[in-house]
Amino acid sequence: xxxxxxxxxxxxxxxxxxxxxxxxxxxxxxxxxxxxxxxxxxxxxxxxxxxxxxxxxxxxxxxxxxxxxxxxxxxxxxxxxxxxxxxxxxxxxx
Amino acid sequence: xxxxxxxxxxxxxxxxxxxxxxxxxxxxxxxxxxxxxxxxxxxxxxxxxxxxxxxxxxxxxxxxxxxxxxxxxxxxxxxxxxxxxxxxxxxxxxxxxxxxxxxxxxxxxxxxxxxxxxxxxxxxxxxxxxxxxxxxxxxxxxxxxxxxxxxxxxxxxxxxxxxxxxxxxxxxxxxxxxxxxxxxxxxxxxxxxxxxxxxxxxxxxxxx
Numbered sequence: 001x002x003x004x005x006x007x008x009x010x011x012x013x014x015x016x017x018x019x020x021x022x023x024x025x026x027x028x029x030x031x032x033x034x035x036x037x038x039x040x041x042x043x044x045x046x047x048x049x050x051x052x053x054x055x056x057x058x059x060x061x062x063x064x065x066x067x068x069x070x071x072x073x074x075x076x077x078x079x080x081x082x083x084x085x086x087x088x089x090x091x092x093x094x
Numbered sequence: 095x096x097x098x099x100x101x102x103x104x105x106x107x108x109x110x111x112x113x114x115x116x117x118x119x120x121x122x123x124x125x126x127x128x129x130x131x132x133x134x135x136x137x138x139x140x141x142x143x144x145x146x147x148x149x150x151x152x153x154x155x156x157x158x159x160x161x162x163x164x165x166x167x168x169x170x171x172x173x174x175x176x177x178x179x180x181x182x183x184x185x186x187x188x189x190x191x192x193x194x195x196x197x198x199x200x201x202x203x204x205x206x207x208x209x210x211x212x213x214x215x216x217x218x219x220x221x222x223x224x225x226x227x228x229x230x231x232x233x234x235x236x237x238x239x240x241x242x243x244x245x246x247x248x249x250x251x252x253x254x255x256x257x258x259x260x261x262x263x264x265x266x267x268x269x270x271x272x273x274x275x276x277x278x279x280x281x282x283x284x285x286x287x288x289x290x291x292x293x294x295x296x297x298x299x300x301x302x
Binding site: 004009010011014015018019022023024025026027029030033034035062063065067084087090091 | 099100102103104105106108109111112113115116117173174176177179180181182183184186187
């Protein structure tokens with residue numbers, strides 16, 4: 001049996017990826033609210049996913065406030081789909 | 095939510111829970127629609143009054159106020175709206191592209207009308223009336239279908255009815271006299287943008 005991708009097999013990173021699989025883009029505030037996480041922890045996990053090339057995080061401004069918008073990449077989408085396939089094997093869902 | 099190891103079953107629960115949370119439907123806000131509605135109605139009323147009182151067709155150049163005000167305000171309002179909701183779904187992307195296409199069409203149609211006016215000395219500004227009541231109405235109808243918002247579908251249908259009447263008049267060479275056409279144009283924009291805009295804002299406030 002294949003091993004589950006360790007980068008995705010974590011509570012917060014998986015939650016972020018699950019959200020981004022379902023929307024075109026989401027900002028930091030939205031992700032924080034939906035995942036019920038702290039800003040610091042979410043920021044660290046977003047950095048890890050960005051470094052892996054699974055998501056992009058684009059910093060911009062709306063008025064004087066900064067706004068970080070996250071989007072899933074093709075690489076991230078493929079990794080997530082593969083993760084779900086392996087997960088199905090583990091849970092005998094196929 | 096913390097950074098911790100999870101079981102396979104917990105993974106599945108996280109995925110299904112996050113999918114459910116992103117399925118919460120946002121109707122957005124109707125402010126951009128309201129802005130276009132009120133600006134168009136105000137400009138149309140101004141043009142109507144000036145044409146009626148002075149009989150000078152030069153007042154038709156006031157229509158450009160519509161594009162200038164709306165063209166400047168729309169991107170600013172759209173950015174604020176995106177920041178307010180924090181998320182963009184596929185349907186948001188589709189509707190955004192539909193309205194971008196409408197915007198580009200408006201610019202191209204205006205340039206064509208200007209070229210006809212100054213190069214060929216032909217007046218074809220009625221094209222812009224057809225644009226406002228057919229293309230814009232159709233875009234609104236499409237948006238309503240995509241986001242499943244009945245007020246937009248109804249508004250688009252109202253505009254489209256006025257648009258079909260306008261096209262028939264142009265094709266049948268029936269003059270678009272200001273005493274009936276301008277009230278119809280204003281009524282169409284009230285039904286097409288102002289009423290749906292208020293309905294969407296009301297729904298948006300109820301959701302919060």
